[in-house]
Amino acid sequence: xxxxxxxxxxxxxxxxxxxxxxxxxxxxxxxxxxxxxxxxxxxxxxxxxxxxxxxxxxxxxxxxxxxxxxxxxxxxxxxxxxxxxxxxxxxxxxxxxxxxxxxxxxxxxxxxxxxxxxxxxxxxxxxxxxxxxxxxxxxxxxxxxxxxxxxxxxxxxxxxxxxxxxxxxxxxxxxxxxxxxxxxxxxxxxxxxxxxxxxxxxxxxxxxxxxxxxxxxxxxxxxxxxxxxxxxxxxxxxxxxxxxxxxxxxxxxxxxxxxxxxxxxxxxxxxxxxxxxxxxxxxxxxxxxxxxxxxxxxxxxxxxxxxxxxxxxxxxxxxxxxxxxxxxxxxxxxxxxxxxxxxxxxxxxxxxx
Amino acid sequence: xxxxxxxxxxxxxxxxxxxxxxxxxxxxxxxxxxxxxxxxxxxxxxxxxxxxxxxxxxxxxxxxxxxxxxxxxxxxxxxxxxxxxxxxxxxxxxxxxxxxxxxxxxxxxxxxxxxxxxxxxxxxxxxxxxxxxxxxxxxxxxxxxxxxxxxxxxxxxxxxxxxxxxxxxxxxxxxxxxxxxxxxxxxxxxxxxxxxxxxxxxxxxxxxxxxxxxxxxxxxxxxxxxxxxxxxxxxxxxxxxxxxxxxxxxxxxxxxxxxxxxxxxxxxxxxxxxxxxxxxxxxxxxxxxxxxxxxxxxxxxxxxxxxxxxxxxxxxxxxxxxxxxxxxxxxxxxxxxxxxxxxxxxxxxxxxxxxxxxxxxxxxxxxxxxxxxxxxxxxxxxxxxxxxxxxxxxxxxxxxxxxxxxxxxxxxx
Numbered sequence: 058x059x060x061x062x063x064x065x066x067x068x069x070x071x072x073x074x075x076x077x078x079x080x081x082x083x084x085x086x087x088x089x090x091x092x093x094x095x096x097x098x099x100x101x102x103x104x105x106x107x108x109x110x111x112x113x114x115x116x117x118x119x120x121x122x123x124x125x126x127x128x129x130x131x132x133x134x135x136x137x138x139x140x141x142x143x144x145x146x147x148x149x150x151x152x153x154x155x156x157x158x159x160x161x162x163x164x165x166x167x168x169x170x171x172x173x174x175x176x177x178x179x180x181x182x183x184x185x186x187x188x189x190x191x192x193x194x195x196x197x198x199x200x201x202x203x204x205x206x207x208x209x210x211x212x213x214x215x216x217x218x219x220x221x222x223x224x225x226x227x228x229x230x231x232x233x234x235x236x237x238x239x240x241x242x243x244x245x246x247x248x249x250x251x252x253x254x255x256x257x258x259x260x261x262x263x264x265x266x267x268x269x270x271x272x273x274x275x276x277x278x279x280x281x282x283x284x285x286x287x288x289x290x291x292x293x294x295x296x297x298x299x300x301x302x303x304x305x306x307x308x309x310x311x312x313x314x315x316x317x318x319x320x321x322x323x324x325x326x327x328x329x330x331x332x333x334x335x336x337x338x339x340x341x342x343x344x345x346x347x348x349x350x351x352x353x354x355x356x357x358x359x360x361x362x363x364x365x366x367x368x369x370x371x372x373x374x375x376x377x378x379x380x381x382x383x384x385x386x387x388x389x390x391x392x393x394x395x396x397x398x399x400x401x402x403x404x405x406x407x408x409x410x
Numbered sequence: 411x412x413x414x415x416x417x418x419x420x421x422x423x424x425x426x427x428x429x430x431x432x433x434x435x436x437x438x439x440x441x442x443x444x445x446x447x448x449x450x451x452x453x454x455x456x457x458x459x460x461x462x463x464x465x466x467x468x469x470x471x472x473x474x475x476x477x478x479x480x481x482x483x484x485x486x487x488x489x490x491x492x493x494x495x496x497x498x499x500x501x502x503x504x505x506x507x508x509x510x511x512x513x514x515x516x517x518x519x520x521x522x523x524x525x526x527x528x529x530x531x532x533x534x535x536x537x538x539x540x541x542x543x544x545x546x547x548x549x550x551x552x553x554x555x556x557x558x559x560x561x562x563x564x565x566x567x568x569x570x571x572x573x574x575x576x577x578x579x580x581x582x583x584x585x586x587x588x589x590x591x592x593x594x595x596x597x598x599x600x601x602x603x604x605x606x607x608x609x610x611x612x613x614x615x616x617x618x619x620x621x622x623x624x625x626x627x628x629x630x631x632x633x634x635x636x637x638x639x640x641x642x643x644x645x646x647x648x649x650x651x652x653x654x655x656x657x658x659x660x661x662x663x664x665x666x667x668x669x670x671x672x673x674x675x676x677x678x679x680x681x682x683x684x685x686x687x688x689x690x691x692x693x694x695x696x697x698x699x700x701x702x703x704x705x706x707x708x709x710x711x712x713x714x715x716x717x718x719x720x721x722x723x724x725x726x727x728x729x730x731x732x733x734x735x736x737x738x739x740x741x742x743x744x745x746x747x748x749x750x751x752x753x754x755x756x757x758x759x760x761x762x763x764x765x766x767x768x769x770x771x772x773x774x775x776x777x778x779x780x781x782x783x784x785x786x787x788x789x790x791x792x793x794x795x796x797x798x799x800x801x802x803x804x805x806x807x808x809x810x811x812x813x814x815x816x817x818x819x820x821x822x823x
Contacts, residue, residue: 097706104713106707124699129706336691337718349691368695394692397738398539400511400650 058083060165060328060355064172066252068326069383073376077115077387083355084363085112088119091361094133098361101125116308116332116341120351120364126154126309134159134359144197145308153197154309160357166312166356170206173314173326177268177302178210184236185211186229186267188245188253190218190369199308200246203272204310207244217253222254233262240266246273247303251288254295255294264298272304274393284322305390309362313354315388318381322374329354333373333388334366347372347391368394411549413569416534417550433503433582438563441500441811442485445557446525450476453552462544468647468795469545471512475797476521484525495818498589498811501608502584505574507598509590509612510535512651513542518548518797519587524564526810531579532600534568538761565739576601576625583607591652610809612802615761615786617794618731619644619655620752622767623662623745626670637766638677640792642685644764645678648693649737653762653794656733658722658743660753661767669746671724672714679716682739687719693738697721731755753780760784761802764794 058079064306071079092099092108098121102108106119125131132139140163141155187208193201193216208214215232219225243264246251250271269292285303292298303317315323315331325331332341333348342348350371357363370391378385411432438632439446457463457473474480492498504523508516534546547568553561567593569575580586580603588598589613603609619641619765629637645655660667689697697715701723704710712724720739726746746752747770753776765773773788789796799806 097708100708100710101702101705104710105702105715122695122698122702124695125702125706128699128703131706336694339718349695366695366698368692370691394695395690397690397693398511399649400648 063163063328063355064169066327068173068328069176069316069324069385072328072384073386076330078083079327080353080355081112081115082352084115084118087355087361087363087384088112089359090358091133091363095131095361097129097131098133104294109351115330115353118353118364118368122366123154123307123359123368126156127152130155130157131360131362132157133361139357140359143202143308143311145199145202150276156309156311156362157360158311162357162359163276165358167206167209169326169328169356170311170314171210172328173304173316174210174270176316176364177270178242179240179298180214182210183240183242184232185214185215185244186243187211187214188243188250190220190222191216192220200273202308203246203306204244207270211242211244217362218249221253222249224253225262226260229257229262238266239262240268243267243269243298245269245271247271247288249281250288251291254291254298258295262296264292266298267298268300268302269298270302270304272306274390307352307365307367309365310352310354310357312356313352318379318383318387320380320387322381322387322389324379324383324387327385330358331371331373331386331388333371336394342373344373344375349394350388350390368396413567413572413575414536416546416566416568417449417553418565418658427579428633429582432531432562433529433584435529435559435563436626437500437502438529438559439527441498441527442481442488442525443527445560447478447481448484449552449556449560450481450521450525450689450738453549454478456548456552457545460544460548461528463543466513466541468514468542469541471569471796472517473822475518481525487799488526491807492576495816496654497814497816498526498807499634499814500529501810501812502528502588503582503808504585505579506530506532506587507586507594508534509591509594510537512589513539515546515589515797517545519589520549520564522799522806523585523587523810524560526812528585529563529581530565532564532566533576534566536568536570538568543798550552560798567674573597573601574641580607582603584613585610588612604677606810610804614618615652615802616657616731616759617653617762617764618760619658619764619766619791620668620749621658621660621674621765621791622668622749622788623660623667625767626674629635629681634673634677637791638674639676639681639684640790641678641764642681643792644794645687645739646795649739651795654737655762655764656737656741657731658741659731659755660743660745661747661749661752662745663747664745666728671722671743674719675714675720675722678717679720682719687739688717689738694718697736697738697740700734700740704734704742728755730757731760732757749776750780752776752784756780756782758783758784763788764791767817768793 092102112118137161140160141158144153215228217229289301292301305323306317313329318324330353332351335342335348339357347370350367350369353364371388373386373388377384454477463469506519516532518531523530583603585608588595591614595613599609647670704723709725710723711726714722717766725742725744733742758759
């Protein structure tokens with residue numbers, strides 16, 4: 058089965074066994090594909106992995122630590138085929154990650170996003186409110202990449218925040234006037250949505266026909282003490298927003314989106330999967346045991362991003378038996394790897410993920 | 411006033427006004443006086459018996475360094491420096507700027523200066539670890555009970571970045587010992603002091619291990635394990651202290667080096683495990699990224715990561731002894747045919763070379779003939795983190811004393 062065929066299936070109805078049977082050959086040949094076309098990737102494989110090799114399980118596939126994308130430009134296409142390069146720094150002060158896309162991969166990623174979100178958004182475009190400032194579109198961090206990825210789903214779409222990230226009430230009121238009685242979409246980064254929802258509390262905004270899709274972690278310490286439940290509760294009670302879906306994704310694997318089910322857990326779609334690894338042994342952790350998250354995706358053909366070890370802690374709760382009825386692995390993100398206090402003579406910065 | 415008084419011999423509230431008098435007082439004791447040695451001996455015992463010392467080997471190491479047999483040895487060395495024409499007097503008032511991330515450094519710095527008869531002001535950062543505070547508390551307890559004038563000859567303060575307080579202290583400093591790397595040195599030196607103040611900055615340095623492959627190969631199993639244990643000690647404190655080797659240069663032929671290295675790194679990993687060397691996940695990931703980045707760039711010949719604790723990346727070549735600031739058990743290694751070949755890799759930043767396989771005359775030749783701009787100390791494997799008289803190219807006996815010259819020609823006879 059090709060990636061395209063895999064994307065045509067319902068993304069959350071495949072049993073894990075069946076998915077693995079479809080995904081493994083794709084990922085195995087992607088590994089060989091990138092080894093043949095990206096000399097830097099081949100060097101990493103030959104140095105740090107048994108290579109050449111074919112892989113019998115998803116767990117056996119080589120993976121790259123996501124930080125490598127900030128240190129090297131990894132491309133499996135010649136310069137003339139490069140459509141765009143995402144330069145994105147997740148945190149300030151670091152070199153940006155470089156994600157090299159050719160046209161086919163970019164299109165595949167857009168299609169994958171649509172197929173995954175189809176579950177909660179349906180087909181076709183809906184009016185959309187983006188809880189961010191329009192200026193973000195021109196920037197290059199993870200947030201802007203996500204917004205640009207979501208914009209195709211909205212027609213029309215407005216930006217709910219002005220340049221100082223405060224709610225643009227007239228624009229929102231106008232939008233709700235025109236579209237608020239029928240289904241519409243809301244998209245934003247989690248911490249901005251949280252701020253917005255609290256700021257909009259007493260303004261009588263009614264988002265009852267909306268579906269919120271949000272992503273991104275909690276930025277400030279204060280925000281980090283907010284649980285998923287509290288977040289949903291605030292959405293419900295402050296702006297009457299009932300349908301709320303979180304998704305986890307990263308700039309190094311655009312299109313590969315792990316979408317929350319009605320049960321509050323994140324699910325891997327058919328074109329992707331997750332493994333959680335024990336950070337002492339790097340072996341796959343047992344169910345319900347926290348570890349470092351690895352993400353696999355059948356999409357990246359123009360750069361070796363199909364198997365990436367993230368810097369997030371996660372835990373897999375179960376496989377195929379998710380309460381909301383979706384199949385496959387379901388998991389939760391526990392947060393970034395905790396920073397390590399620095400020691401040593403220089404008063405250097407802490408090692409952070 | 412902004413500074414927290416951790417210890418002051420005189421009433422704490424008066425420290426700012428009393429600073430001038432404090433600094434100008436006579437030397438606490440003559441260098442290495444009996445009372446000073448007694449004080450160190452008591453302090454050493456108290457620290458090594460404390461529960462904290464059991465959990466933190468670096469406290470044990472400090473206690474060990476000030477035990478009586480050691481201070482007596484230092485006294486003998488010091489006395490040998492004086493001569494008929496030379497008397498070494500304390501500098502006067504030494505202000506120590508302790509590094510925020512090496513818990514025991516403030517104590518080494520202060521003790522050395524006190525043994526040489528100086529009055530001391532120690533500035534600690536606001537953020538200190540529990541280990542640091544544990545040590546401070548034992549030190550202060552002993553200072554309170556110490557004989558005068560030692561008890562009044564020490565002032566320990568803690569404050570954040572505050573050039574005003576630093577300036578006030580510096581106005582009375584005969585020496586400023588500045589720990590904490592380039593940034594700290596730049597910051598403190600930017601604050602004016604007396605025209606005569608001697609500034610000593612312990613700046614960013616890096617360290618290496620230079621190992622003779624045939625010597626390592628010649629170790630039997632138990633010898634290798636002992637050697638590996640010493641090497642593991644050199645990686646303590648997350649390998650973050652500037653004297654921890656981060657680059658290993660093997661001297662030897664390719665075949666003997668490969669065999670010796672594999673054997674050694676496996677043994678070091680076992681020793682790290684026995685010492686319960688723990689690497690937090692974020693650091694394990696950093697090491698993976700660093701290794702992958704080196705591999706991607708095409709400079710890696712071999713990669714060994716027997717566990718989360720140790721990652722060794724064999725490089726094809728190096729133009730200079732510089733290593734990615736990774737730490738937590740990350741080593742890059744390279745091979746050269748002869749010791750002399752290392753000379754052109756050595757820059758000013760190289761501080762410590764941990765060595766194995768050469769005699770002292772051979773090492774002297776290497777340093778002298780190589781005209782090395784760096785390497786301030788060559789020590790055996792296991793001693794990388796042992797603080798001593800010779801540090802960063804300084805002889806502390808001379809840095810912390812004033813040389814008083816008495817000309818023989820002044821003598822009428």
